[in-house]
Amino acid sequence: MASKKISRLGYGKKLRIEHNPDAKGRQPRYTVMDVYTEEITHPQGVTTILSEVLAKDLVGWALDMFEDAILQKLNSLLDDEPLTTEDVAEAKQASNRKRNDGAASGSKVHALIEAYLKGEEVTEIFDDEGVTNAFAAFVKWYGDTKPKVLGVEQVVYSQMYKYAGCCDALLEIDGKVYLTDWKTTSASKKAPKGIYPEMFIQLGGYAGAMIEEAMWGKGIGKLPKIDGLMVVSVKKDGKLDVAVREDVDWCAQIFRDVISIKEFIKETEEGIK
Secondary structure, three states: OOOOOEEEEEOOOOEEEEEOOOOOOOOOOEEEEEOOOOOEEOOEEHHHHHHHHOOOOHHHHHHHHHHHHHHHHHHHOOOOOOOOHHHHHHHHOHHHHHHHHHHHHHHHHHHHHHHHHOOOOOOOOOOOHHHHHHHHHHHHHHHHHOOEEEEEEEEEEEOOOOEEEEEEEEEEEOOEEEEEEEEOOOOOOOOOOOOOOHHHHHHHHHHHHHHHHHHHOOOOOOOOOOOEEEEEEEOOOOOEEEEEEOOHHHHHHHHHHHHHHHHHHHHHHHHHO
């Protein structure tokens, strides 16, 4: 999740690939322009494709948020106080508040980590304790792990499969190169560490695009062999968890399978209509 607009030339300087993290509504987040023909396309992002095909259990999550809000309200009521319809209506908004607060906090944490990895002075102080805790957890992990930073916030594009994305970092740790994503997802009953399997499919999409360009398009500089995919989960309570998969090609193939499922669904829906 880049905090600033990114633009680079790729595929042998044939394509200009841009990522606009501030895109709103129907504005395109990714733009690819052929430098020679000036043809412009707006490929879908990796996370958009995953959200369309692999729907998370948002209903269950929302119900959990509603239950927690109701229980908190009940615990705060006096013995003779009733639970009102206004209380229920307020509790129904719990998941929306949680989602919006989480997105805002996540963007702040990503911006701080991005600046830190680029060697920029981190002077901005947020009055959000959760952001402070999450960033402090990252700094401690970084100090203990001492990774070599090979790349930060790189926009990628697959010319073959027509999708784009922005990966957080490429790190070398103990001689191995990891394509890394920072996550600020809160822990849940399904994912106690805030890490979901879909996150590795997302990283597989990024890895597949990078490998494709390095092989066929003379791109992403001299890309080293990616040894693994790493998810670093930094949470507002100051806890940090790390999960790794080293079957990079398999994860990249799984993402391509997701694209195939997406295309199958679209084709079938059009046939039914």
